[in-house]
Amino acid sequence: MAEYNKPTTLQEVEQNFGQIKPDMNATMAYNESSRCLFCFDAPCVQACPTGIDIPLFIRQIYTDNVTGSAKTIYDSNYFGNICGKVCPTEVLCEGACVYNHQDAEPIEIGRLQSFATKAAIKDNKQLFTPAADNGKKVAIVGAGPAGIACACELRLLGYTVHIWEAKAHASGLTIYGVAPYKITNQEALDEVAYLQKQFGFEIHYNKKVEADEHFQMLKADYDAVFLGVGLGDTRSLGLDGENLENCIGATEFIEEFKMDPLGTHTGNRVVVIGGGNTAMDAASESARMGAEQVYLAYRRSKESMGAYEFEYDLAKGVGVKGLFNASPVAVLGTDKVEGMRFIRTEVQDGKLVSIEGSEFDIACDMVIKATGQEKQAAFVKKFGAIDTDNKGRIVVNESFQTTEPRVFAAGDAVNGGAEVVNATAEAKKAAQGIHQWLSKA
Amino acid sequence: MPDLSANLAGIKSPNPFWLASAPPTNSGYQVMKAFDAGWGGAVWKTLGVPVVNVSSRYGSVNYKGNRMIGLNNIELITDRPLADNLREIEEVKKYFPNHAVIASLMVDTREEWHQIVKDVQNAGADGIELNFGCPHGMCERGMGSAVGQNPQALQTITSWVMEVAKIPVIVKLTPNITDITEPARGAVAGGADAISLINTIQSIVGIDLDTLSPYPIVDGQSSNGGYCGPAVKPIALNMLKNCALDPQVTIPISGIGGIETWKDAVEHMLLGASNVQVCTAAMHYGFGIVREMKSGLENFMREKGFNKLDDFIGKSVEKVKTWENLNLKYKVVASIEEDKCIGCQLCYTACEDGAHQAIGLSGTEENRVPHIIEDNCVGCNLCSLVCPVEDCITMVRMDDGTEHKTWKERLIEGSAPTTFNDQRGGGVGHYVPEPKEALKKRK
Ligand SMILES: Cc1cc2nc3c(=O)[nH]c(=O)nc-3n(C[C@H](O)[C@H](O)[C@H](O)COP(=O)(O)OP(=O)(O)OC[C@H]3O[C@@H](n4cnc5c(N)ncnc54)[C@H](O)[C@@H]3O)c2cc1C
Ligand code: SF4
Numbered sequence: 079m080a081e082y083n084k085p086t087t088l089q090e091v092e093q094n095f096g097q098i099k100p101d102m103n104a105t106m107a108y109n110e111s112s113r114c115l116f117c118f119d120a121p122c123v124q125a126c127p128t129g130i131d132i133p134l135f136i137r138q139i140y141t142d143n144v145t146g147s148a149k150t151i152y153d154s155n156y157f158g159n160i161c162g163k164v165c166p167t168e169v170l171c172e173g174a175c176v177y178n179h180q181d182a183e184p185i186e187i188g189r190l191q192s193f194a195t196k197a198a199i200k201d202n203k204q205l206f207t208p209a210a211d212n213g214k215k216v217a218i219v220g221a222g223p224a225g226i227a228c229a230c231e232l233r234l235l236g237y238t239v240h241i242w243e244a245k246a247h248a249s250g251l252t253i254y255g256v257a258p259y260k261i262t263n264q265e266a267l268d269e270v271a272y273l274q275k276q277f278g279f280e281i282h283y284n285k286k287v288e289a290d291e292h293f294q295m296l297k298a299d300y301d302a303v304f305l306g307v308g309l310g311d312t313r314s315l316g317l318d319g320e321n322l323e324n325c326i327g328a329t330e331f332i333e334e335f336k337m338d339p340l341g342t343h344t345g346n347r348v349v350v351i352g353g354g355n356t357a358m359d360a361a362s363e364s365a366r367m368g369a370e371q372v373y374l375a376y377r378r379s380k381e382s383m384g385a386y387e388f389e390y391d392l393a394k395g396v397g398v399k400g401l402f403n404a405s406p407v408a409v410l411g412t413d414k415v416e417g418m419r420f421i422r423t424e425v426q427d428g429k430l431v432s433i434e435g436s437e438f439d440i441a442c443d444m445v446i447k448a449t450g451q452e453k454q455a456a457f458v459k460k461f462g463a464i465d466t467d468n469k470g471r472i473v474v475n476e477s478f479q480t481t482e483p484r485v486f487a488a489g490d491a492v493n494g495g496a497e498v499v500n501a502t503a504e505a506k507k508a509a510q511g512i513h514q515w516l517s518k519a
Numbered sequence: 520m521p522d523l524s525a526n527l528a529g530i531k532s533p534n535p536f537w538l539a540s541a542p543p544t545n546s547g548y549q550v551m552k553a554f555d556a557g558w559g560g561a562v563w564k565t566l567g568v569p570v571v572n573v574s575s576r577y578g579s580v581n582y583k584g585n586r587m588i589g590l591n592n593i594e595l596i597t598d599r600p601l602a603d604n605l606r607e608i609e610e611v612k613k614y615f616p617n618h619a620v621i622a623s624l625m626v627d628t629r630e631e632w633h634q635i636v637k638d639v640q641n642a643g644a645d646g647i648e649l650n651f652g653c654p655h656g657m658c659e660r661g662m663g664s665a666v667g668q669n670p671q672a673l674q675t676i677t678s679w680v681m682e683v684a685k686i687p688v689i690v691k692l693t694p695n696i697t698d699i700t701e702p703a704r705g706a707v708a709g710g711a712d713a714i715s716l717i718n719t720i721q722s723i724v725g726i727d728l729d730t731l732s733p734y735p736i737v738d739g740q741s742s743n744g745g746y747c748g749p750a751v752k753p754i755a756l757n758m759l760k761n762c763a764l765d766p767q768v769t770i771p772i773s774g775i776g777g778i779e780t781w782k783d784a785v786e787h788m789l790l791g792a793s794n795v796q797v798c799t800a801a802m803h804y805g806f807g808i809v810r811e812m813k814s815g816l817e818n819f820m821r822e823k824g825f826n827k828l829d830d831f832i833g834k835s836v837e838k839v840k841t842w843e844n845l846n847l848k849y850k851v852v853a854s855i856e857e858d859k860c861i862g863c864q865l866c867y868t869a870c871e872d873g874a875h876q877a878i879g880l881s882g883t884e885e886n887r888v889p890h891i892i893e894d895n896c897v898g899c900n901l902c903s904l905v906c907p908v909e910d911c912i913t914m915v916r917m918d919d920g921t922e923h924k925t926w927k928e929r930l931i932e933g934s935a936p937t938t939f940n941d942q943r944g945g946g947v948g949h950y951v952p953e954p955k956e957a958l959k960k961r962k
Contacts, residue, residue: 112583115907118864121887140583176887179861180908 081397084344084368091339094366095258098392099163099189107193111140114185117176122187125174127503128155132171132187139194148198149205151191156230157223157502159199159269160252162192163261165499168388196265199272206276212236214516217300218279219287222250223501224306224489224508226270229279231509239279240300244286248274250308251490252498254333257359259366263336293460297484302512303461305472305480305487306505309495310452315351319409320447328352328360328448335363345444347371349418350398351406352448353383358393360446365396372398373440377405377423378430401440405432409445417441454491461485469494477511478504486512521820522827523813525559525794528687528712528771530646532559532619532794535784535816535828536809539775539796540565540623540648540691543806545597547607551614556806557813560619562796563608565596565650566635567625568662572598578724578734578741580750589750590799591724593735593742595656596625601635605642612643621689625650625662629679636683646686649677649711651702652693652718654745664718667693670705677709687712689773692758695721699758700765707770714762715773715796717755719745748799752777756790763791763836779808781815788828789835847929848922851898851914853877853891859911862887866902866912871960874901876952895950 085091102110114136122132131150138147151158167173167188175184198205214237218225221243229239247253249266256266274281287293296303312327314320324343328350335342344367350360353376361374374393376383380402383390394400403423410417422436453470462482465473471494472480472487479486488508489501525535537560538544538553545564553561572595580589597604612620622639624647626632636647651673653663666672673690680688690706692699694717706714721743726733733741755776762768774792778784779800787795800808825831855866867889870878877895881888891902903912929935936943 109584115863115865117862118868121862124884176861176863 082366082368085340088340091367094368097163097262098259099192101196102186102189102193107139107190110186110190111136113177114140115176121174121176122171122185126154126171127497127499128161128506129503130154130171130191135194136185136187136190139190144194144197145201145203145205147194148203151195152198152205155499155502156227156273156506157252157269157498158195159192160223160249160261160266161499161502162188162190162195163265164252164256164497166386166388166497169386170499195269199268202272202275204276206230206234208233208277209236211238214238214301215240215299216302216304216512217242217296218304218306219296220244220250220306220308220489221248221270221281221283222306222308222489223252223498224308224491224505225250225304226273226279226306227502227505228304228306228486228488228509228512230273230277231506232512233277233279235509235513237301237513239277241279241281242285242287242292242296243281243283246283248281248283250306250501251329254336255329255356255359256498257332257363258336258339259362288457290460297461301484301516303485304505304508304512305454305458305461305485305491306489306501307454307457307487308490310454310457312447313450313452315406315447315449317406317408319411319415322409322411322415323413324415324443325409325445326447328356328446329451331360331446332356332363335367339367343444345369345442347442348444348446349373349375349440349442350446350448351375351418352450353378353385354448354450355385355389357446357448358385358389358398360448361398362393362396364444364446365393365398369444371442373401373442374398375401375404375406375418375420375440377403379403379425404438405430407437410439415443415445418445451495453494458487458491474508477514478508479511479515483515521817521825523559523816523820525828527619527773527793528646528689530560530619530621530687530713531617533617534559534813535788535794536812537561537619537621537773537794537796538801539798540621540650541798541802542594543798543801545599547611550607550611550620553801553806553809554611554615554618557809558618558806560621560645560794562621562623562648563597563604563644565623565625565653566601566604566639567596567650568627568631568660570595570598570656573737575735575737578744580724580748587748587799587803589722589724589746590748590802591722591735591744591746592719593655593737593744596623596650596653601638605638608639608642608644612645619645621646621648623648623650623691624680625653625657627660627662632676632679633683636680640685644686646689646712647680647684648689648691648715649680650691650718651676652691654693654695654719654721655743664693664695664721667691667702667718668696670701673702674705674709677706677711681710689713689715691718691775692716693718694754694758694776699761700768703762703765703768707768711770713771713773713793714768715775716762717751717758717776719747720751720754722746747776749777749779749783752783752786756786759787759790759792760836760839763833764839779803781812781819784812784816785819785831786835788832790839791833791836793828793832843927843930844925846923846925848918848924850917851900852893852896852917853898853900853902854913854915855889855891855902856911856913857888859908860888861908861911863907864889865905865907869901869905874899876950878902897949 082094116133135147135150171187172184177184218241248270252266253263348364348369365372404420407419422433455466455470458464465481486508488504523534540562544561550561576594578591579587582588622644651667657663658665690711771793774787775796784795867878877892906912
């Protein structure tokens with residue numbers, strides 16, 4: 079395969095990771111916005127987890143009111159540009175566009191959304207003003223989409239907001255996880271900086287909340303705590319050879335790669351294990367980094383993969399080969415990864431079983447495990463009697479309040495891993511929940 | 520193969536497509552290029568009294584993805600020397616003897632009219648068009664639309680021209696008037712051979728919302744201009760029909776106003792135009808568009824079995840009646856083809872807010888296909904007009920076609936409503952929701 083040369087400069091990396099939703103210029107945005115039918119009770123709005131008034135913001139672009147358009151978007155979703163670029167629009171807003179029923183191209187809602195919001199970011203438009211200090215303080219753990227969205231909403235309600243973030247940058251998996259051909263790191267950081275300037279919340283970077291005193295302090299000094307901590311590390315598979323050099327978890331690999339693409343080890347012959355969107359991303363990224371061969375190995379059939387069809391298409395489009403009904407048995411090698419052993423599977427009586435004696439080996443120099451992430455169950459218990467479900471997800475009520483009344487949570491830590499747009503939607507509601515609860519108390 | 524040749528009051532051209540007197544006919548170079556591209560005739564940019572033009576002359580109305588659906592201009596008549604124009608007319612006629620070259624004229628006094636008519640005849644023009652239409656600039660000097668708006672003056676000047684004219688004379692009318700048939704009759708009375716309409720409509724196309732200056736901007740200021748382009752076609756067609764229906768307007772008509780495609784041209788001709796004149800489309804797309812016009816017209820004629828233009832010119836005139844003569848018994852009702860519906864619900868909201876609350880929704884999220892409430896439907900067409908899908912909403916005839924009763928007939932037989940609350944009134948008994956129901960509809 080090797081459709082891509084191994085990049086040796088950052089410029090070459092950028093070339094290999096060209097944006098799949100590039101910015102629109104004003105003419106493109108005008109023409110595209112003019113196509114919107116302005117549906118009654120528009121299905122795209124129902125399909126957007128944040129319920130943006132899409133026909134309105136598109137009409138505002140069309141009528142040259144780009145600032146008003148950005149306001150419409152941000153009113154519902156604080157990650158306006160980020161979501162425009164990273165949302166799986168094919169299965170959300172654009173998938174619901176009525177043009178699909180006419181076999182016509184749906185409106186490019188995501189790109190229009192980014193057009194309007196990027197213009198506001200570029201001109202640093204002040205669209206919101208925080209309310210006067212209401213004397214109450216909320217602590218937020220995690221500056222990912224959930225944490226930031228919650229912070230914005232709370233500031234609008236007059237709360238003082240302090241965020242603790244384990245890493246050096248804000249926006250969570252948007253910069254540490256999302257594929258680079260969807261959005262650049264700089265764009266994600268620009269949007270958070272823009273929000274921070276308007277809303278005035280404080281972020282303490284490189285401050286992982288883990289020490290007992292820290293938990294105590296948050297509980298003692300703040301009226302409420304919001305957990306937007308996302309998911310944990312990649313789950314171990316418990317296979318022989320799993321700790322060989324060059325066998326790595328997908329999110330760890332992607333994070334390292336996104337921070338330092340040239341300094342990260344990428345393989346020549348790569349096997350990615352998993353059938354979800356993260357597996358697709360890791361496989362695509364390996365291919366774009368110049369791997370000669372990338373296998374995507376999934377233990378069930380192609381049809382039962384959890385990944386969106388368009389994500390699999392993207393991976394196939396850069397030369398990734400699917401390997402289905404192949405269950406991992408062991409990672410092979412002495413010090414470093416040299417191969418991967420699989421066994422064939424099939425479905426018998428509705429159950430997946432291995433076919434005896436069907437083991438086979440694939441030579442490779444890197445194995446990426448995209449088989450799911452740990453949940454933060456152990457961590458959250460430190461805040462008190464917070465229930466988690468059998469999948470390790472934090473249990474919340476409809477106002478996103480945990481079983482420890484002062485603690486609220488939203489995002490991946492609650493939904494078990496969804497999209498940025500779900501995290502921002504939930505976190506906004508959680509902020510309202512906090513407000514209601516503190517107003518009552 | 521159908522014969523496209525046209526004849527307007529004796530002025531012959533290989534096809535009915537002429538360039539109107541405007542910037543595209545400013546020079547012999549342009550007219551030759553246009554004839555070479557396939558245009559049948561050209562009305563030269565108006566020759567006449569000396570003028571000076573301003574810089575920044577046009578403003579445009581854009582709609583959705585489309586530019587220049589309307590264009591306005593504050594350009595005056597030609598600012599080139601008369602001698603140059605006459606020499607070029609002569610040259611064009613040498614190369615294109617069978618194409619129509621019409622000289623558009625605008626001067627002031629009787630002597631000036633006599634002189635310039637003789638000049639263009641000597642140059643070999645096939646016809647003359649009197650510009651009584653310009654609604655900007657020239658009218659401030661008592662010419663252009665100032666004449667067109669005064670039927671008596673129009674008649675007088677036309678008769679001056681007829682005193683010396685040896686070639687057909689067309690009078691170009693301004694639409695900036697209440698009743699277009701009055702100047703049209705003036706042209707007939709003055710002895711003109713044909714009329715052409717419409718000239719541009721007085722307009723201001725928009726305002727620059729940064730500087731607050733209307734377009735086109737001349738050093739921060741503007742002036743009303745003349746409006747043309749696709750947007751004006753409906754106004755032109757109506758005025759054309761008024762002239763075509765008037766028994767006193769006995770001379771042929773050249774149709775102008777919003778013609779961009781063969782369809783527009785055919786519509787003008789169906790309402791009585793012997794040929795058509797085009798300006799904005801040529802300014803927008805260049806002379807090449809005439810190829811589409813010719814081939815479209817040819818195809819239309821072949822499919823309809825028309826061999827020559829006269830076979831269909833004026834055919835739609837008889838289908839225009841005064842309102843009181845329309846059949847009140849005719850009844851159509853909207854019908855939605857479910858398989859084609861894409862679920863935008865524009866028909867619903869249009870009927871709900873803009874018509875007669877005759878479309879209902881399923882009330883479920885899965886089924887977005889609206890349905891017609893036939894009892895409430897008055898057959899207004901609105902839903903079928905807003906529907907973005909071709910042939911998804913059609914208007915179906917409900918009466919059996921046997922009954923015919925017009926307002927006029929009802930008046931005569933005494934069955935028309937006569938008082939405000941007369942039970943014979945049209946909307947009596949028609950369903951309308953109670954006002955307060957509106958407050959339950961908020962989404
Ligand atoms: C590889 C990959 C690709 C993805 N691609 C897409 C995509 O294309 N489109 C899309 O919409 N979504 C995508 N997602 C999902 C999306 O990124 C997440 O759903 C979203 O970021 C969740 O937001 P969050 O705020 O809940 O969690 P996170 O984004 O995970 O943010 C949690 C934050 O909390 C911090 N934190 C955690 N623990 C602590 C602690 N103890 N103390 C302090 N800080 C802490 C973390 O450092 C992090 O910054 C992808 C995810 C992955 C893994
Ligand atoms: S936030 Fe995402 S789903 Fe919602 S409208 Fe924007 S791009 Fe579509």
